[in-house]
Amino acid sequence: MHKLLLRSASGIIYVALIVGAIFGGAPWFSALLSLFAILAVIEFENILDHGKPQGWAAWTARVFDVLAAVALVNLSSLFILPTWVVISMLCVIGLYTLVRFTLALYDKGQAAFTSAAWSVMALVYIAMPLSLLSFTYTDRPAARLLVLAMFIMIWLNDTGAFCVGSTFGKRRLFERLSPKKSWEGFFGGLVFCLAAGVGCHYILPEINFGLWGWLGYGAMVCVLSTWGDLFESLMKRSNHIKDSGKLIPGHGGILDRIDSLLFVAVGSFIFYNFYY
Numbered sequence: 001m002h003k004l005l006l007r008s009a010s011g012i013i014y015v016a017l018i019v020g021a022i023f024g025g026a027p028w029f030s031a032l033l034s035l036f037a038i039l040a041v042i043e044f045e046n047i048l049d050h051g052k053p054q055g056w057a058a059w060t061a062r063v064f065d066v067l068a069a070v071a072l073v074n075l076s077s078l079f080i081l082p083t084w085v086v087i088s089m090l091c092v093i094g095l096y097t098l099v100r101f102t103l104a105l106y107d108k109g110q111a112a113f114t115s116a117a118w119s120v121m122a123l124v125y126i127a128m129p130l131s132l133l134s135f136t137y138t139d140r141p142a143a144r145l146l147v148l149a150m151f152i153m154i155w156l157n158d159t160g161a162f163c164v165g166s167t168f169g170k171r172r173l174f175e176r177l178s179p180k181k182s183w184e185g186f187f188g189g190l191v192f193c194l195a196a197g198v199g200c201h202y203i204l205p206e207i208n209f210g211l212w213g214w215l216g217y218g219a220m221v222c223v224l225s226t227w228g229d230l231f232e233s234l235m236k237r238s239n240h241i242k243d244s245g246k247l248i249p250g251h252g253g254i255l256d257r258i259d260s261l262l263f264v265a266v267g268s269f270i271f272y273n274f275y276y
Helices: 002-024 026-049 055-078 082-105 112-139 141-168 183-203 210-238 254-275
Strands: 172-174 178-182
Touching: 002 026, 002 141, 026 055, 026 112, 026 254, 055 082, 055 112, 082 112, 112 141, 112 254, 141 178, 141 183, 141 210, 141 254, 172 183, 178 183, 178 210, 183 210, 210 254
Parallel strands: none
Antiparallel strands: 172 178
């Protein structure tokens, strides 16, 4: 009972922070995404190098990774057009890669090459999706409602998958990576997301997706959310760990909470800019 209460309380605080930041405005939302980026990059690299960078070059690279992630997340506030956001993002990643690989030359650790590769992956896997989400949020007022709808759909997908999967789940979805996930749970989450899409069609007329557009968006959130969760499971299984960290009581680390978001954020950016 104590663990359930702790998990529920931390979950409520997590949701409240996100909803509060969304309605608080761009500075608050950017600050929240920056915090996510900092914590997730540190967590990601701790998993891969066991939290033990050795030498000044390795520690400098760790600090540089975090700063680059924060810069990438806040890049969207400088531009209006999606094209310039993408171009500037590629420039930042290119410059970052050049500097990071140069630092690897001075890293005397045995895993210098591997650490440099993981650093770049951290930027692409974590910071880039959060940057695209930040741009989607700041694009126009209606887009903020889409971001809220996106988070709600992710949470509903998790809820539907858990409720239906734990009750009726028999056929394993991806047993190699997540033995508890089932096809029944997946379709349960899909139904919840589609229902949310129908609701958004009537509740959020500011976002003119149309009914079929919203249904398509809900289906996309369900699929990408599931893939995002499975990808993090792959990372954890490859490193023989259960949770990415212990930051959130009862939930694990920050990556355990935003794994689905990282995939859905990219899909939402593309969907919003090419469909809307």
